[in-house]
Amino acid sequence: MRISRMAAVATAAVLALSVAACGDGSDGAGGSGSGDGIVGKAAGGKLVIGVKSDQPGLGLQTGTTYEGFDIEVGKIIAKGLGLDASKIEWKTTVSANREPFIEQGQVDLVIATYTINDDRKKKVAFGGPYYVAGQDLLVKTDSTVTGPEAMEGKKVCSVAGSTPAKRIKEEYPKVGLQEFDSYSKCVQALGTGQVDAVTTDDIILAGYAAQAEYAGKFKVVGKPFSSEPYGIGLKKTDTAGCTKINEILKAAADDGSYKAAWDATLGKGGTPAPTFDATKLTNCPA
Ligand code: GLU
Numbered sequence: 001m002r003i004s005r006m007a008a009v010a011t012a013a014v015l016a017l018s019v020a021a022c023g024d025g026s027d028g029a030g031g032s033g034s035g036d037g038i039v040g041k042a043a044g045g046k047l048v049i050g051v052k053s054d055q056p057g058l059g060l061q062t063g064t065t066y067e068g069f070d071i072e073v074g075k076i077i078a079k080g081l082g083l084d085a086s087k088i089e090w091k092t093t094v095s096a097n098r099e100p101f102i103e104q105g106q107v108d109l110v111i112a113t114y115t116i117n118d119d120r121k122k123k124v125a126f127g128g129p130y131y132v133a134g135q136d137l138l139v140k141t142d143s144t145v146t147g148p149e150a151m152e153g154k155k156v157c158s159v160a161g162s163t164p165a166k167r168i169k170e171e172y173p174k175v176g177l178q179e180f181d182s183y184s185k186c187v188q189a190l191g192t193g194q195v196d197a198v199t200t201d202d203i204i205l206a207g208y209a210a211q212a213e214y215a216g217k218f219k220v221v222g223k224p225f226s227s228e229p230y231g232i233g234l235k236k237t238d239t240a241g242c243t244k245i246n247e248i249l250k251a252a253a254d255d256g257s258y259k260a261a262w263d264a265t266l267g268k269g270g271t272p273a274p275t276f277d278a279t280k281l282t283n284c285p286a
Contacts, residue, residue, distance in 0.1 A: 134224025
């Protein structure tokens with residue numbers, strides 16, 4: 001493992017050097033390497049996918065294993081690219097480093113509860129959406145809070161570099177925003193009473209509320225106040241890769257593998273798989 005990783009780094013470094021010699025130094029080590037984009041990965045390379053490591057049901061790392069809906073979506077994409085699951089290297093990302101990881105070539109893809117929006121599209125391309133979440137609040141079970149307007153003067157935790165943190169700053173400036181680098185830290189702070197609520201996507205919050213260690217302690221308010229379409233991030237220049245991702249997602253919805261990915265993860269509690277809407281797929285950059 002260690003040796004092969006070093007060999008891969010060495011290979012990538014050589015590729016980066018040869019690419020730089022051609023006057024294009026934009027590819028970093030460990031990423032797309034040859035600059036061919038993710039479609040060229042089918043020729044035998046590995047696929048590095050940036051995922052969350054602390055979001056139950058979505059992207060959760062236990063030892064060296066990652067599991068969750070985003071992980072299953074990653075396996076679908078790799079398979080559609082003709083790559084065996086053993087060729088995937090999962091790399092933990094946090095909300096704030098997703099665009100830099102893609103831009104620097106530290107990852108080939110990001111599948112990490114990653115909202116598609118115009119700001120981010122200036123830096124990266126997105127395939128998808130493969131799911132649409134909504135911003136919500138996680139509060140103590142006995143709380144009577146019904147929405148963000150009720151949080152003025154209170155402490156609400158979210159994550160730096162996320163759309164929920166940005167929305168609180170811009171639309172609810174009187175809310176006392178506390179930012180950490182991961183939602184699990186926010187949930188711990190809610191448990192100790194350091195903050196009054198946690199805000200992010202409803203599907204992420206539901207995953208924490210369902211954890212055995214928090215049983216009966218927290219609830220999701222259940223009044224989403226945004227639309228968060230989850231995309232698969234990749235290099236802005238990789239139009240072929242973006243188009244291919246959308247094709248793979250559509251095929252996965254048609255052949256049942258999208259539903260199977262849901263059922264094996266977020267759907268375990270009985271929530272039926274969402275209807276995949278292929279008409280909403282992004283226009284990949286030209
Ligand atoms: N979907 C939102 C975002 O991409 C919140 C979840 C997250 O931070 O991963 O910013």
